[in-house]
Structure formats: C-alpha cells, structure tokens
Amino acid sequence: MERIFVGERAVSAVTGSERWVVADARTYDLHQQASAYLASLRARGCSPNTERAYAGRIALYLNYCRMRRLEWAEPGFLGLTGLQQWLVEVPLAPRTGRVVPGAARLRSRGSANAVMTVVGEFLRFGTAHGWVPACTTELLSAPKMLRFTPPGYDTGESGQRRQVRAATFRFKITEPGYEDLSAEQIRRMLALAPRARERFLVGLLACTGLRIGEALGLRRGDMHLLASSRAAGCGIEGPHVHVRRRADNPNRALAKSRFSRYVPITADLVALYTDYQYERDQVPQAAHSQMVFVNLFRPPLGRPMSYPNTKEAFERLARAAGHACRPHMLRHSAATRWLREGVDRDVVQRLLGHASPLSMESYRHVDVAEARAAVEHVDWLRERS
Structure with missing residues (x-):
C-alpha cells in the first residue's frame, strides 16, 4: 500500500520542542484533526513514545481510508470491519526493504486490536470536536452482559452494573500471560x-x-x-x-x-x-x-x-x-x-x-512445586495412619 500519510516527529524552530504529527508524505501538509488528537495526548501527560506509536496507527488508518476511498470521519460499519480484517490479512512490508519468498509477515490479532483501539479513540475525539458524526462512534461499542467479573468489581445490589459497553471491532484472543525468569x-x-x-x-x-x-x-x-x-x-x-x-x-x-x-x-x-x-x-x-x-x-x-x-x-x-x-x-x-x-x-x-x-x-503464579505440594497434601489414595 502506498503511504500517503505518515507519522512524523516535528521540531519547533522557535522553542526546539518536539511533538508528533500526521502529515501528507508528498506535500508535508499536516492532517489537522489527527495532529490535534496527538497534541491532546501530550496535554494528558502521555509519553512521547505513546505519541509516536499512535501517530503511526492513525496514519495507517488514514491510508486505509484513502486506499478504499472512504471518508475517514464516516467509514461506516463495513469500512471498520474491513479495516479489522485487512490488518491481519495483508502482509507487512519487509523490514529490509527486500521481498523474501515465503517470509511474509502478518500482524497478530493483538496488534490489530491495538490499532483498532487507537482508531476508536481518534474517532471519539473527533466526535467531541464536531469533526465526526455521532453515528460513527455509536458503531464502536455495543452493550454486553458480564458473565464473569474481575476481582473486586462491584456489580451493584441488583447486578445493574453487569451491563457494560464492549468494543465492537476487537478480536478475541487468548491472553499469553506474563513471562518471568528464574x-x-x-x-x-x-x-x-x-x-x-x-x-x-x-x-x-x-x-x-x-x-x-x-x-x-x-x-x-x-x-x-x-x-x-x-x-x-x-x-x-x-x-x-x-x-x-x-x-x-x-x-x-x-x-x-x-x-x-x-x-x-x-x-x-x-x-x-x-x-x-x-x-x-x-x-x-x-x-x-x-x-x-x-x-x-x-x-x-x-x-x-x-x-x-x-x-x-x-x-x-x-x-x-x-x-x-x-x-x-x-x-x-x-x-x-x-x-x-x-x-x-x-x-x-x-x-x-x-x-x-x-x-x-x-x-502471582503457582509454580510446579506449589502445585505438586497441594495435590500430595490431599492424596486420598495414600494410606494414612
């Protein structure tokens, strides 16, 4: 896919301060709405690394809309569904710039979810400022009843808090868990x-x-x-x-x-x-x-x-x-x-x-020794005095 929009680091010629923006790679014109959203991240105290990552993801979304001839502020349900599938089905560009047969790289579903999360935040930001119609952000989530709740979650006296808004465009993935070292x-x-x-x-x-x-x-x-x-x-x-x-x-x-x-x-x-x-x-x-x-x-x-x-x-x-x-x-x-x-x-x-x-x-993980000790503690097959 031809990259029309790119995330770029901009340096002020007056103060020397740095910020991330989204710009047209051909004309260097700023995408005003995307750049305003990135500026809001800095105002909220997000790190420059968060700005950098979000700039690339928003540029990716804008390029997808340009490629599919979609209006970025009104992509529609089919446009957002198509973006979700496109993220995991289209091979990434090779890191070396050279195509190696049989070595195509694809985004994981977790990476696609991260992109869709940023796109959703960007569109909601646009709705708050009048750039994106409310009907677009209504597509981003739907009511969901929680069957299982996180530890410490208060569901209310009659369970009224079990109904939440869940992301519509999000892959279900198996949590990989955390890795530790011995x-x-x-x-x-x-x-x-x-x-x-x-x-x-x-x-x-x-x-x-x-x-x-x-x-x-x-x-x-x-x-x-x-x-x-x-x-x-x-x-x-x-x-x-x-x-x-x-x-x-x-x-x-x-x-x-x-x-x-x-x-x-x-x-x-x-x-x-x-x-x-x-x-x-x-x-x-x-x-x-x-x-x-x-x-x-x-x-x-x-x-x-x-x-x-x-x-x-x-x-x-x-x-x-x-x-x-x-x-x-x-x-x-x-x-x-x-x-x-x-x-x-x-x-x-x-x-x-x-x-x-x-x-x-x-x-808190249970290691092999702890699991074995627990099983042996209640070993009913072992003869007890």
Missing part, C-alpha cells in the same frame, strides 16, 4: 553482560522491579547510596533510589506512575553501581550528564540511553543467554518472587508503583 537465568544474564553498565541495569530491574522507563529516567541525584541521606535533605535511611515522573527527560523516558516513590536497594546492587561509575568515568563526554544511564561505547557519547539502545542491548543479551530476556520480564520476576516468598501484597504494590491493588493479580 534466579539461575538472571544470574546467567549478569554473568554474560559484557559491560558494567549492562550488569547494573539488569541487576537494578531484577532487584527493584522498576519499569524500563523509570530506570532510564533516573538521574544521579536520585541515587541515595549511603547509610544515611540526611546530608542530601532526605530522611530515608539506608541505600535507596527515588523514582520520579519527569516530562523533561532528554531521552523522553517517562515513569508510568504519577506518584513518586522510593525503592530500597541492597549492598550488592550498590557494588554494581560503583563498577558502572568507574566505567563511566573513563568517558569524559559522560561527565556533564545528570542521567544515570548514558552512551559510553558509541556516539553520541554521553547522551542519555534511549529505548532503542536498551532494546538492542537486551536482544544481544538474549542471544548470548539462549532465552528471551526483556526488561519487563525482570520486573515481573521480582514481583512474582516477592509474592511467592510471602511479602505482604501492600508492600509489593508500593514497591512496584501500582495505584490499584487489582494490578497485582497478574503477578
């Missing part, structure tokens, strides 16, 4: 990490459960590693790190939680940080950066590490270790181990920075 796998990752910076990053995520955006957004002033931090104006005793949401990080890393918190760290993690500081001190360009994680081995030296840099580092580590190892797997592993070892759920919730206790449901 202690042996994490130790192997630490042993295989080629540099002190990567060892500290892996150790930090595994020991504290920080999100990767929170780790990349750390500044040197957030690292309180002494037994007492009173000299720095902090009354928290013992080594710890402060996690703060900042919208002005130069690498656009953003903490998901809007509430600041601190997370204690161990002496072993402090030692890994000390090794990393020695490695960092060998690069003069890194001396002036206040960010904790910076480029040390390829230009631009001293610039804060970005999400793509980190993704490449973990992909190299995964190839060396022979198993998947993504940053969020380390966070999930920390949470699972805390819960399995009996740490109070309120403590785990605070360490992870979750606002709702319902967010904790996905972290």
